[in-house]
Amino acid sequence: MHRLPIKRRSLKGRPKLCPKCFNKLTRFGNLSGWMLPDEYVCESCGYHGHVAIEPAVEANKEAKES
């Protein structure tokens, strides 16, 4: 029943990584289908799909910004 400071300012704009080659993915913008889930494209290996690796957030706990 206690509140946790869940709100983080860095939730959006975090880079997604390619599940194949771990390079940075490019977001594939759907021009008319913005109700669909995001699609990502890897320019390095040609992968494209909905699966993207998000960098671990837990490591951020160590960094104190105060």
Ligand SMILES: [Zn+2]
């Ligand atoms: Zn790739």
